[in-house]
């Protein structure tokens with residue numbers, strides 16, 4: 461290993477939506493910025509999809525991935541605790557292991573980059589005399605709210621969801637009370653305290669990396685950098701370095717054979733991320749809506765749940781037999797739609813599907829990775845937010861960026877009826893409005909490519925961070941030699 465190069469330790473928390481962007485950041489640092497990278501991944505029990513991401517990022521081998529032992533939190537939090545609480549506690553409990561893994565790694569990493577759930581590990585960097593950064597693998601508006609929430613916590617009385625007026629964020633779009641992130645829904649819940657804590661910890665890092673690009677959110681990025689606006693709440697510089705999305709492999713199989721036979725941009729893909737689940741009632745309405753729309757589709761179906769909308773979070777990619785589907789799809793649905801669509805149980809190779817030329821629309825839960833994967837493949841969306849920061853993402857995608865339509869009711873609260881589903885699918889796939897949205901998403905796709913290419917804003921932002929790390933490394937070396 462070349463010890464003159466900066467060596468980044470990247471810390472990833474459990475969950476596909478967390479691991480994937482960290483792995484992609486690792487690849488980018490190695491291939492474009494001459495870093496050595498070691499990823500320290502706290503993984504969740506039972507996630508075959510996480511293991512798959514880890515394995516597939518090993519060829520070609522660009523870096524080491526150290527899988528830290530799973531943390532048993534059963535004695536510390538209620539099994540029904542919110543996903544945010546469970547993740548926060550797992551990452552807290554993993555700290556001794558994280559510390560010893562990083563300090564024992566030879567040669568010792570020179571910079572620590574943690575994800576949002578890893579901010580409690582930032583003091584490890586201080587102990588080991590490393591610069592410390594946070595990679596918020598989401599967008600600038602989400603960061604704006606997150607760093608502002610410790611302040612809101614002091615000045616806002618009562619529940620945020622009961623407010624009449626939107627929450628004002630200095631210099632950027634306000635957040636409607638019904639759009640606040642899940643941890644802000646109940647101020648007495650542990651996940652709220654964890655979120656407020658993360659908001660203050662981010663703000664004292666040496667810098668924050670964002671999976672967005674300056675041209676996508678110019679006003680919000682400017683407000684984050686302006687000391688009279690949001691910059692008051694975050695002293696650390698902000699680096700929009702995205703969109704970093706998973707690179708694809710060339711997959712074969714029935715799904716792709718079928719896609720190959722469909723006309724260009726004629727298929728709508730529907731999936732609710734790694735954790736999303738729907739109620740039985742909603743699953744039935746979707747099935748009818750799809751059928752009535754008479755459009756070609758690929759639908760990633762999970763068994764319905766009466767629990768939280770993110771209840772598949774810790775079981776992403778678990779297989780389920782086709783037989784189960786018959787228990788919760790309308791009678792005869794699979795036979796009637798045999799030539800029109802495919803139902804995929806549990807998990808699909810999403811990026812490969814979205815990249816396929818036959819795909820023209822995406823019904824998405826608006827997880828930020830999914831949103832970026834849609835945009836970078838020029839696919840228009842139906843925004844169907846369920847949990848986490850997805851309601852904000854849906855608002856951003858529809859109202860600011862114009863790349864999506866969304867249901868009238870919030871799908872995390874009410875059932876969206878079959879007629880509305882049919883109408884939205886038709887709008888995206890065959891209406892004039894849909895064509896305009898498709899044209900817009902393709903423009904944004906080009907702006908993303910520009911940002912990432914050499915000399916583009918995201919390329920330059922990551923170069924700037926790399927330079928800072930190198931300067932600090934040189935200074936430390938001189939200090940040791942003096």
Ligand code: UDP
Nearest residue numbers: 476477733734735807808810827828829830
């Ligand atoms: N994903 C996938 N197949 C699926 C569902 C999800 O490959 O059937 C991937 C998707 O491409 C994305 C990630 O899992 O990269 C989900 O991340 P996102 O931020 O969209 O949502 P989260 O799962 O964190 O809610």
